[in-house]
Amino acid sequence: MRIATLCGMGFGTSMMLKLFIDDILKAEGMKADVVPWDLGTFKGQQADIIVAPKDMESHLRSATATVVLINNLVDKAEIKTKILAAIHALPKSG
Amino acid sequence: MADSNPSDTFRLSSLISSATVRAKVKVKDWEDATDVVGQLLVAAGKIKEDYITAMKRVLKELGPYAVIAPGIVLLHARPEDGVIEPCLGLLTLVDPVPFGHSENDPVDLVFALGAVDKQAHISALQQLAEMLGDSEKLNEIRTASQDSALLKILLGEG
Numbered sequence A: 001m002r003i004a005t006l007c008g009m010g011f012g013t014s015m016m017l018k019l020f021i022d023d024i025l026k027a028e029g030m031k032a033d034v035v036p037w038d039l040g041t042f043k044g045q046q047a048d049i050i051v052a053p054k055d056m057e058s059h060l061r062s063a064t065a066t067v068v069l070i071n072n073l074v075d076k077a078e079i080k081t082k083i084l085a086a087i088h089a090l091p092k093s094g
Numbered sequence B: 001m002a003d004s005n006p007s008d009t010f011r012l013s014s015l016i017s018s019a020t021v022r023a024k025v026k027v028k029d030w031e032d033a034t035d036v037v038g039q040l041l042v043a044a045g046k047i048k049e050d051y052i053t054a055m056k057r058v059l060k061e062l063g064p065y066a067v068i069a070p071g072i073v074l075l076h077a078r079p080e081d082g083v084i085e086p087c088l089g090l091l092t093l094v095d096p097v098p099f100g101h102s103e104n105d106p107v108d109l110v111f112a113l114g115a116v117d118k119q120a121h122i123s124a125l126q127q128l129a130e131m132l133g134d135s136e137k138l139n140e141i142r143t144a145s146q147d148s149a150l151l152k153i154l155l156g157e158g
Helices: A013-028 A076-089 B030-043 B049-062 B122-132 B135-143 B147-154
Strands: A002-007 A033-038 A049-053 A066-070 B021-025 B072-076 B087-097 B107-114
Touching: A002 A013, A013 A033, A013 A049, A013 A076, A013 B122, A049 A076, A066 A076, B021 B030, B021 B147, B030 B049, B030 B072, B030 B087, B030 B107, B049 B072, B087 B147, B107 B135, B122 B135, B135 B147
Parallel strands: A002 A033, A002 A049, A049 A066, B021 B087, B072 B107
Antiparallel strands: B087 B107
């Protein structure tokens, strides 16, 4: 499973999100490939879930992945709730 | 588990100083706030004036997503936009100003980050994020009325 974190600049918020999500997944005993993207390079890349700050949604209108929007990027509880809900909602393969 | 060597962990304390932190500042609007925090970093020799213009451009082009949490904006641009040394500036505002975010406006904590490369500042950013996720710490930051007190809180000495 691939989770991408999106930020306008390729570092900063997408790295922060990646670090939080890595922690959350580890605590839940889940494995996923968490990759930070930036706006300039993400088109054409694949992910199952894309996590982005609210207000970036306009850049994700054409995304085929599940999009998770976060209001408070430093609120682990919000990130955890939303990411786990998105993971559980993914269509099961096989 | 990816553990970084303590010797190459970027401490938050290496990014901030009494020159880059101001408590209870009055600003007119988001542009003024960006100018004020940017000028602190310019005066401290950490960024070029161009970086201030770049931070404003990023906000205008990409939208106010930099308001990462209620009341908190993290201004930044690319290293090549004019960062001399890694740095973090902070203004706490007397009166919050809107930055245009649909949910997290208005802003009273204005952070400005200058990074020189992607990896170097990540652990500092994580420390900042941990601190901002702690509501007691946030409250202390918001209520500090003196620069020196604010700096102490950020350095974990408060």
